[in-house]
Amino acid sequence: MNxxxxxxxxxEIVRIRDISLPDYSLQRDGITQGLIMCYLKCRVExxxxxxxxxxxxxKKAFANGSITHDTLDKIYSYFMFHxxxxxLTTIKKWIDTYDKKNKDWxxxxxxxxxxxxxxxxxxxxTEYIRFxxxxxxxxxxxxxxxxxxxxxxxxRLRGKKDLRYMQNDxxxxxxxxxxxxxxxxxxxxxxxxxxxSQFYTFAEEQEYGHTVAGVVYNVIRNPGHKxxxxxxxFQFQNRLRREIRKDPRHFFKRWEIPFTKLDxxxxxxxxxxxLNEINDLLNYRLKIYRNEKNCVTRFKCVFLRACASGKLVxxxxxxxxxxxxxx
Numbered sequence: 001m002n003x004x005x006x007x008x009x010x011x012e013i014v015r016i017r018d019i020s021l022p023d024y025s026l027q028r029d030g031i032t033q034g035l036i037m038c039y040l041k042c043r044v045e046x047x048x049x050x051x052x053x054x055x056x057x058x059k060k061a062f063a064n065g066s067i068t069h070d071t072l073d074k075i076y077s078y079f080m081f082h083x084x085x086x087x088l089t090t091i092k093k094w095i096d097t098y099d100k101k102n103k104d105w106x107x108x109x110x111x112x113x114x115x116x117x118x119x120x121x122x123x124x125x126t127e128y129i130r131f132x133x134x135x136x137x138x139x140x141x142x143x144x145x146x147x148x149x150x151x152x153x154x155x156r157l158r159g160k161k162d163l164r165y166m167q168n169d170x171x172x173x174x175x176x177x178x179x180x181x182x183x184x185x186x187x188x189x190x191x192x193x194x195x196x197s198q199f200y201t202f203a204e205e206q207e208y209g210h211t212v213a214g215v216v217y218n219v220i221r222n223p224g225h226k227x228x229x230x231x232x233x234f235q236f237q238n239r240l241r242r243e244i245r246k247d248p249r250h251f252f253k254r255w256e257i258p259f260t261k262l263d264x265x266x267x268x269x270x271x272x273x274x275l276n277e278i279n280d281l282l283n284y285r286l287k288i289y290r291n292e293k294n295c296v297t298r299f300k301c302v303f304l305r306a307c308a309s310g311k312l313v314x315x316x317x318x319x320x321x322x323x324x325x326x327x
Contacts, residue, residue, distance in 0.1 A: 014312045016044065024050050026279050030149065030156030032322065033199040039278050042291040045303055046278075053312060054319030055302055056106075063106050063113070064222050065178035067098050067121045069162070072176060075129060076144035076163055079136055085129060095122050104318075116227060116236070123237050124220060124251075127244045131252050140166040147325050148203045155275045158325055161200050162218075170213040173200050178222045191217045191257055198267040201259055214258035221251045 039046040048054075074094050078086045095118050099105045106114055129136070142164040149158045163174035175197060191197065197215035204212045223243070227236050244251050259267075280286045295301050306312050 016048070016306060016310055016312065019047060019051055019053075021047070021282060021284070022051050024282065026155045026275060026282065028156065029321070030158040031275070031278070032157075032159050032325075033196045035321070036199075036274055036278070037195060039281075040274070041294045042301065043281065043286075043288045044290045044307065045301060046281075047288050048303055048306070048312075049319075050321065052317050052319050052321065053303075053315050055315050064117050064121065066102070066105060067095060067117060068124055068178055068220060069176055070098065070102075071095055071121060071125045072128065073145040073162060075125065076135075076141055080141040080144060085136060088126060091125060092122055095125075115233065119233050119237050120223060120225060120240060123240045123244070124223070127241060127248065128220065128252060131248045138167060142166060142171070148207055149325075150203070150206060152206060153272055153275070155279075157203065158322065159200065159203060160325055161204065164204065171204070171210055172213055172216055173197070173204055174216040174218050175200065176218040176220065178220045191255055193263070194257065197257055198259065198263070199271070202264065202267060202271070205264075212259070214256065217255040217257060219253045219255075221253075223251070 035046070035049065038049050071091065071094055075086060075091065078090075098118070099114055106117075143161070144163050146161045146164060147159070148161065149156070151157075161173055162176050165172055165174065194215070194217070197217065201212045201215060204210075223240060225236070225240055227233070228239075231239075277286065281288065290307055295304050295307065301307075303315075306315060
């Protein structure tokens with residue numbers, strides 16, 4: 001006779017249809033530009049995000065961008081306070097210890113990728129400061145990795161600006177992105193009214209009361225290189241460095257986006273409409289439904305598998321909101 005014993009440790013399967021709105025408020029807890037864009041993309045994804053669901057696959061997708069981004073923030077902050085660039089050994093130490101201070105950086109199932117990603121990040125950031133050496137000659141750095149948190153129209157708005165600086169008596173904000181593919185024509189048109197850029201411009205003017213000329217959209221190409229067969233880490237870094245120096249403009253690109261008074265006025269009006277709409281959803285005045293149009297765009301939605309099955313198998317409720325805003 002075969003007797004099946006049900007394990008008391010078996011995980012309960014969570015269905016999307018059983019997930020309800022959490023105790024979350026725009027007035028008390030606040031919202032970031034990323035969460036606003038998530039809502040506009042799909043209400044179901046927004047529901048899952050504010051319930052803190054996610055997957056380790058998502059961590060790996062952003063691993064290179066996270067470490068590169070963080071290291072550049074540290075370099076600009078160091079320069080602002082010391083009026084000189086950090087030593088290469090200091091930069092290497094920041095990168096080597098990144099996962100010690102960011103425990104959930106890669107997720108347990110991708111720890112073996114850490115060494116390669118760190119080696120690649122060191123080459124990218126050191127070649128970046130070599131290519132953009134004039135940043136440290138011509139710009140007056142006002143702040144790097146600055147967190148903001150303020151109330152507007154009763155809503156709590158939160159976020160972090162990569163770099164604030166002054167050049168020729170004008171204040172600019174620089175936003176850094178890493179991307180494996182850079183489609184220049186499409187990107188140039190999209191960033192003319194980029195939500196994040198306008199959100200941070202608005203936040204800067206609200207917070208400091210000065211006029212912001214606009215945003216510099218700073219894009220770093222993610223090389224995505226793999227270790228060759230029999231190739232050492234040192235050889236891998238030298239190969240990548242040679243490729244970057246051969247054509248640095250292929251890896252480092254910038255677009256300057258000035259915003260007019262009309263641009264800023266229209267943004268504020270539309271921002272208020274969006275916040276009111278999200279507030280209505282959180283107060284059960286709007287319904288939550290899937291936006292099938294955005295399941296697969298340039299990249300597939302991280303919750304595609306969950307929506308296809310209706311179950312959160314392979315997902316964990318371990319992705320708290322606003323962790324990137326911890327000082």
